[in-house]
Amino acid sequence: MSRLYTLLTICVLLGLPVGPAWGLSLSLQPTESTIVLGDTIDIAINIDGLVASTPPPFFAFGVEITFDRSILQFNAVTFGPSFGNPLDDSETLISFGFFQSKLQIFIDSRLSEDELFPLQPENFSLATLTFTGNRVGGSSLGILGGPVDRQGNQAGLFGTPASISVKPTGSGPVIPEPSTILLLATGHLMMYQWHQHEPSTHW
Numbered sequence: 001m002s003r004l005y006t007l008l009t010i011c012v013l014l015g016l017p018v019g020p021a022w023g024l025s026l027s028l029q030p031t032e033s034t035i036v037l038g039d040t041i042d043i044a045i046n047i048d049g050l051v052a053s054t055p056p057p058f059f060a061f062g063v064e065i066t067f068d069r070s071i072l073q074f075n076a077v078t079f080g081p082s083f084g085n086p087l088d089d090s091e092t093l094i095s096f097g098f099f100q101s102k103l104q105i106f107i108d109s110r111l112s113e114d115e116l117f118p119l120q121p122e123n124f125s126l127a128t129l130t131f132t133g134n135r136v137g138g139s140s141l142g143i144l145g146g147p148v149d150r151q152g153n154q155a156g157l158f159g160t161p162a163s164i165s166v167k168p169t170g171s172g173p174v175i176p177e178p179s180t181i182l183l184l185a186t187g188h189l190m191m192y193q194w195h196q197h198e199p200s201t202h203w
Contacts, residue, residue, distance in 0.1 A: 026159030045126040057116035063145030065103040071139040075130040083109035133166035
């Protein structure tokens with residue numbers, strides 16, 4: 001896996017794809033989110049632009065995610081079926097972990113080309129990342145990644161980043177309780193009735 005990430009990083013820094021120029025795009029969705037301290041949020045890694053002119057399928061995909069680990073806590077990654085059943089070791093090989101404070105995720109498919117074709121449409125979600133708000137503040141999420149085809153061709157690309165804001169608990173809008181609303185309504189009604197029955201002081 002380290003060899004793959006080394007090649008992808010070099011490709012992106014030089015602005016040069018290795019192998020075919022596939023014209024893919026990589027993004028994190030949603031791009032902007034706000035959560036309460038202690039709550040969790042799911043961020044999808046989406047792949048777009050896999051068209052007929054692209055030589056699918058891809059047999060492997062690796063991504064590197066950067067974020068502020070003092071603000072967000074990484075909980076889990078859940079892969080979709082685009083490279084095979086992620087729960088079946090006979091279909092997929094999955095690895096992830098932190099390297100120099102960067103979250104690196106890699107999936108390798110053991111399926112045949114014919115089996116992979118229907119699993120990789122033009123647009124699909126590679127995986128979903130789950131985070132927890134660890135501290136009040138904001139964190140940007142950067143993404144770098146790329147695919148590998150059956151010939152071993154690789155391409156590196158910067159993806160569309162995202163941002164997550166973590167706000168303190170109890171900082172949302174104040175919503176009156178039903179009892180408070182009833183009390184206010186009763187008070188307004190009594191004031192109205194009192195004004196209706198108030199003796200006139202006009203001559």
